[in-house]
Amino acid sequence: MTRTVFTRANLLDGRGPARPDSTVIIDGEHVTEVHAGGSPVDGDRVIDLGGRTLMPGMATCHGHIDMGKVKGPPGVMMAQAMQNCRAMLESGVTGFVGAGCGNDIDAQLQMAIAEGLMDGPRILAGSRLLSTTGHDNDMSPWWHDRPNAGGLLVVDGADGFRRAAREEIRRGAEIVKIFLTSGHGTEGAGRGLSREELVAVVGAAHERGRKVRAHAIWRDDILEAVEAGVDVIDHGDETDEEIVGLMAERGTFWVPSMAFLKWLTELERGEGREWGVVLPSENAGRNWDNLCRVLPMANEAGVRVVPGDDYGTSPLAHRPGVYARELTIYANEVGVKAIDVLGWATRNAGELLGKPVGVVEPGALADLVVVDGDPSDEIALLEDPGATVKAVLVGGRFVVDRLTG
Ligand SMILES: [Zn+2]
Structure with a gap:
């Protein structure tokens, strides 16, 4: 050959x-x-x-591959997802870790790519978003529209979470997404899952060799998630020194997702009013400052930081080049060495994908x-x-x- x-x-x-x-x-x-x-x-x-x-090739480790301008039936969402795969490849992004999708699209894309029907990144397939009754996603916050796109699964109780994790895994999910807390631009109902529900979903996923990722913003809840064995902390706005130490020890992956946060801080300062949205009181600026302080520390401590953000939402619509914007933020605004940031997008992301890539x-x-x-x-x-x-x-x-x- x-x-x-x-x-x-x-x-x-x-x-x-x-x-x-x-x-x-x-x-x-x-x-x-x-x-x-x-x-x-x-x-x-x-x-x-x-x-x-x-x-x-780089990977983006938090994203919504089916999301974009269009909200339609599953086939249309798949067409949109295929277009988004092309935007990733054009960007040099050859890996994708799902952070929640509708209609099992991550898993179906993975199959279509494996069958040679299309080109696309290597995918670690995300689940639907598992969230509890009356929590933020059950109130249809302004940017998700997840119920329309079929990406939300409302569940309650430890048994409910165990069953939901198993069902998502049966449908091809390799990483189960849970909504542990409010924050990071969401309405703010408070804590999403009880401790019992958290432990149940992590146990059910791990028993089948799958991972769990948690939207976790507040300090005590992030700590609890890491202790409970959650594999990926999404956002983690209030991460502190103690959590950094524990993540380094446990090998937890962390997606600081500062591009979306930057957009929120601009909204908070009134620079983004053209979006016509009402920002929940989130102290985005305070969280931004905290991450600027803690992220270099996490990098030095050997925490497996990976890039990724809410790609698919309007400020971060899938398009060639968008995925690199946050890399520039980490290097040029947070002050992490560019070579280290590239290591997050390649080597660390490869470890999360679980393949010899990166x-x-x-x-x-x-x-x-x-x-x-x-x-x-x-x-x-x-x-x-x-x-x-x-x-x-x-x-x-x-x-x-x-x-x-
Ligand atoms: Zn997300």
Whole structure:
């Protein structure tokens, strides 16, 4: 079989700093060799990158793949989701971890991609959003419209949560989403699940080898979720030093999702009134300041931070380049080193996806991106993928190819 050989690559391998003049060899779906310099053999397809960056495909680890302008029946939502998959690939995003979808669309997309019916990212399929009676999602807050899109499942009681988790898993969910607290732009009914319900849903998912992710905003509730074994903390606005320590120890993933929070702080300051929404009193600015303080600390402590946000909502509509905006925020506004932020989007995200992706080394799946310029130098390059992302490969196959143009 013909191998694909990238030469003269500025290699970001997902683990360390850039390695100029590298050669990366792909055979079938996998990376087979990585070395300095290099001489390809006859019969190889050789691509001289001339100093362009070769890096692992990125993943976005909180998103709503079916959400967008259209709210319609399942087939229409699937069409919208397929379009959103294309926006991810065009952005160099080759992995997606669902944070709640309607009509089992994450799982169905995963099947369609595996069957070769379409190109798309590797997906860890999300469930419907499990939320309790009378809680925020049961009051149809302004931006979700989840009942219309079929993405909400209202359940109560430990038995209810166990059954709901099993049902979602039966329908293909690999990560079950629960709405533990209000906050982060929601109405504010208070705590969503009782402790008993929390423990039940985590136990039911883990018994079947699946993960749980929790929308958790308030300090004591985040701590309780981490202690209960929740795998992914979504938002975590009031995360503090104690929680950072516990997340590092437990290996908990954290999606700080500061792009949406930034939008909320702008609303709070009155800069976003054109959206015509009424912002619940959330102290978004206070939460923003807290995350700016705690996130670098979490990074240093080795917490598995991953990027992701409420993609699909109006301020973060799926489109090429949108997924990189938060990476720029972490590097340029929060002050985390760009190379570390890229590590969140690649290596850490690969660990959450549970596949050998997010690194460029022998044995890894060849999910790769070619970038004009070096994002570890200037991460904002990734916000303009039409100009900077020259090629994207999933499993060794080109899904975007602008190398000859
Ligand atoms: Zn979300």
